[in-house]
Amino acid sequence: MKPRHLPRVALLLLLLAIGLLLGGCQRSEPLPLRLTNVTGHMPDLDFKLTDDHGKAVTGADYRGKVVLLYFGYTHCPDVCPLTLAHLHVVMQRLGPLADGARILFVSVDPSRDTPAVMHAYVNAFDPRAVGLTGDAHAIEALSKRYRSAFTREPGNTDGSYEVSHSSAIYLFDRDGHARVLATPSAAQDDIVHDLHLLLSSGATP
Amino acid sequence: MKPCRLSFLLAGLLLAGGVHATAADHVHASHAWIRVLPGDLPAGAYVTLQNDGDQPVALSGASSTVYAEVMLHHSSSEGGMSRMTMVDALPVPAHGTALLAPAGYHLMLMKASALVKPGDTVKLTLEFTDGSTLATDFIARPANAVDENH
Numbered sequence A: 001m002k003p004r005h006l007p008r009v010a011l012l013l014l015l016l017a018i019g020l021l022l023g024g025c026q027r028s029e030p031l032p033l034r035l036t037n038v039t040g041h042m043p044d045l046d047f048k049l050t051d052d053h054g055k056a057v058t059g060a061d062y063r064g065k066v067v068l069l070y071f072g073y074t075h076c077p078d079v080c081p082l083t084l085a086h087l088h089v090v091m092q093r094l095g096p097l098a099d100g101a102r103i104l105f106v107s108v109d110p111s112r113d114t115p116a117v118m119h120a121y122v123n124a125f126d127p128r129a130v131g132l133t134g135d136a137h138a139i140e141a142l143s144k145r146y147r148s149a150f151t152r153e154p155g156n157t158d159g160s161y162e163v164s165h166s167s168a169i170y171l172f173d174r175d176g177h178a179r180v181l182a183t184p185s186a187a188q189d190d191i192v193h194d195l196h197l198l199l200s201s202g203a204t205p
Numbered sequence B: 001m002k003p004c005r006l007s008f009l010l011a012g013l014l015l016a017g018g019v020h021a022t023a024a025d026h027v028h029a030s031h032a033w034i035r036v037l038p039g040d041l042p043a044g045a046y047v048t049l050q051n052d053g054d055q056p057v058a059l060s061g062a063s064s065t066v067y068a069e070v071m072l073h074h075s076s077s078e079g080g081m082s083r084m085t086m087v088d089a090l091p092v093p094a095h096g097t098a099l100l101a102p103a104g105y106h107l108m109l110m111k112a113s114a115l116v117k118p119g120d121t122v123k124l125t126l127e128f129t130d131g132s133t134l135a136t137d138f139i140a141r142p143a144n145a146v147d148e149n150h
């Protein structure tokens, strides 16, 4: 190689290095998510509720964490526990990484689901699960925000009622952006896969 | 005449018993468990019913000395919505099985008179539409138990 070619080679290498650096910094590159990708199609995580310690919390309190949002109620002995038990297995499979994630279980039955009831309930499933309850309007607002729905119908016995609720699980990245919509029947491998992607991207805590 | 009448009665009873074997006589319960939830929250009970008889039978519910209220429920998911509905009876086909399993049929157990802990055994009396009953031991499991058999 003749000496006069050296600056050109160096320039090329420099350009290549800059290109790689820019590429590495770029976050708009779509993540190869396996489940329904809702990036850009749903609003950021935002709410004003009460956690299971009785503390007022907002969506901003969970920035820095990957969030799994699920609506349900504690007097649901079948489907809600099944979903939360599966999410517990998912968290276990993430190992220490699971500390970067939170399961937010939002009650659609706030009149019965006090923070104390919610606390006992979520902790029976996973230490990284948080129970959220609060004002009926605030819960409705959160539910509507994610086009989730729930209904309450009076039951046939003493003041009881039947609740039907959306079964979707919404995954948010560390910046609070909605990224994935999962159904309870989604393969555990796929949820674990997508959580791995979300946990290794976005803002660091 | 008296002994004669008695033997007729006995024969009649035996005949009735032989011809009309009850649903419970033909049903075997297995894999019976309860998902225990904290406090006095309702729990879900699951069981596999196998009918080795030639006639279909149907489970109508259950009773328990521990839970004041037991209801036969079905969970369904339609259009992304989960809901629970009361069911009058769950058929068990002749020489077939019926499954009470998570996200499907379950017995909803309410108003426990005593604290049920994981590891406990709770006796539930399964009731069939013909009035026959089958006492079955259910194992209490933790809230986050995953039903590995299904």
Ligand SMILES: [Cu+2]
Pocket (backbone or CB within 6 Å): A077, A078, B073, B074, B084, B106, B107, B108
């Ligand atoms: Cu139920």
